[in-house]
Amino acid sequence: RRRRWRGLVDGGLWNGAPSSAPLQSTMGKHSKDKRDIYYRKAKEEGWRARSAFKLLQIDEEFDLFTGVTHAVDLCAAPGSWSQVLSRKLYKSDSWNGETADSNVRIVAVDLQEMAPIEGVVLVQGDITSPATVARVLGEFRQGDTDRLADLVVCDGAPDVTGMHDLDEYIQAQLLLSALSITTQVLRPGGTFVAKIFRGKDVTLLYAQIKIFFPDVYCAKPKSSRNSSVEAFVVARNFSPPADFDVGAILQISTTDYECDDLSSVEARVVVPFVACGDLSGYDADQNYPLHPLPALLSGEAGAAPEAAGAASYVYHEPRQKPTTPAYRAYLEAQQSGRKLVLDSKYEASR
Structure with a gap:
C-alpha cells in the first residue's frame, strides 16, 4: 500500500504535495457526447443546454420571433431559451457583428439563480406570485406607458418520478400556472409556447388552453427524443x-371532471400535431461516433481514417454549470472529506 501511494505521488497525482483536485475521467464525458448529439452540439455552439435547439426548431415551423420586441421566458434556468431569445431578438444578427436592438425587452423568470445573459433581465421569483407579475410588467413599462409581452415561452418541467400519470398531472399544473401569469402579461394576439407531457388526458389541457387561444398546435421538435413523452x-x-x-x-385547475366527460369522442379536443426541424438532420435517439459534427451528417465519418491535418473531435465543457445547485453543499462536504483521506494516506506513505 505504501509503494502504491508513493507511486501515485511520484507519477504526478499531487506533484509532490497533497491536492484537493478530484480525479476526473474523460470516459463518461465522451460517452455522453456519443449518446446525445444535441448535447454535444449545444456545447460546441455556445448554448447552455440542448433544449435551445427545440425552440429554434419550433421557430423554423411557426416563425415565432417575427415582430416580437417584448418576450418572457418562464422557468428559464439554466437559460438556453433565454439565450435563443437574446440572439434572435436582442442581437438578431450578432453573429455578423451588428449592434443590439435597444427596443427589445426580454425577461427571464425562475426560482433558481441564473448566470447573466446579454440583453436579458433576470427575475428570481415564483411564477405563481403576484409580485413576480408586477416585476415583469415593471420591466416592460416605458415611462408612463404600460407594455405587454408579444411572446411568452415556458420550458419548465418537474423532476419526473417515473409514474407517468403523476408526472403528467404535475406538468399540467405547472403549465396552468404558466398560463395564469401569461394571461396577465401577454398582449391580445400574442403567442404562448410551453412544454407538455402527452398522455391520455392531454385533450383536457388542450381544451383549457383553447379558452384563451383559438389556434393551438402540438409540436414535436427533431431534437426531442422519440422515446420522450414531451x-x-x-x-x-x-x-x-x-x-x-x-x-x-x-x-380550471381545481375543477372536478367526470371520467365520462373525457372518454367520449365528442368531448375530445384534437389539435394538429406538427413535427419540427429538419427530418434528415441529427437523430436525438441515435449514438454517433466521436467525429467532427459536419462529417457525421455528410456520411464521411466512417468512410476512412482522418487525414493528416484534418479536423478532429475535441471535447468541450458545458457552457454554464449550475450556479447554486441544491447538491453543492453535499459535493463540498464530499470533496473536503476526500481531501482529508488522501492527505492522511499521503502522510502515512512518507
Whole structure:
C-alpha cells in the first residue's frame, strides 16, 4: 500500500504535495457526447443546454420571433431559451457583428439563480406570485406607458418520478400556472409556447388552453427524443374571454371532471400535431461516433481514417454549470472529506 501511494505521488497525482483536485475521467464525458448529439452540439455552439435547439426548431415551423420586441421566458434556468431569445431578438444578427436592438425587452423568470445573459433581465421569483407579475410588467413599462409581452415561452418541467400519470398531472399544473401569469402579461394576439407531457388526458389541457387561444398546435421538435413523452403546445392569437377573471385559472385547475366527460369522442379536443426541424438532420435517439459534427451528417465519418491535418473531435465543457445547485453543499462536504483521506494516506506513505 505504501509503494502504491508513493507511486501515485511520484507519477504526478499531487506533484509532490497533497491536492484537493478530484480525479476526473474523460470516459463518461465522451460517452455522453456519443449518446446525445444535441448535447454535444449545444456545447460546441455556445448554448447552455440542448433544449435551445427545440425552440429554434419550433421557430423554423411557426416563425415565432417575427415582430416580437417584448418576450418572457418562464422557468428559464439554466437559460438556453433565454439565450435563443437574446440572439434572435436582442442581437438578431450578432453573429455578423451588428449592434443590439435597444427596443427589445426580454425577461427571464425562475426560482433558481441564473448566470447573466446579454440583453436579458433576470427575475428570481415564483411564477405563481403576484409580485413576480408586477416585476415583469415593471420591466416592460416605458415611462408612463404600460407594455405587454408579444411572446411568452415556458420550458419548465418537474423532476419526473417515473409514474407517468403523476408526472403528467404535475406538468399540467405547472403549465396552468404558466398560463395564469401569461394571461396577465401577454398582449391580445400574442403567442404562448410551453412544454407538455402527452398522455391520455392531454385533450383536457388542450381544451383549457383553447379558452384563451383559438389556434393551438402540438409540436414535436427533431431534437426531442422519440422515446420522450414531451411535446410543446404552440398557442397563437391570445384572445381572452370578455368576462375573464384571473381567478378563473385557479378554478380550471381545481375543477372536478367526470371520467365520462373525457372518454367520449365528442368531448375530445384534437389539435394538429406538427413535427419540427429538419427530418434528415441529427437523430436525438441515435449514438454517433466521436467525429467532427459536419462529417457525421455528410456520411464521411466512417468512410476512412482522418487525414493528416484534418479536423478532429475535441471535447468541450458545458457552457454554464449550475450556479447554486441544491447538491453543492453535499459535493463540498464530499470533496473536503476526500481531501482529508488522501492527505492522511499521503502522510502515512512518507
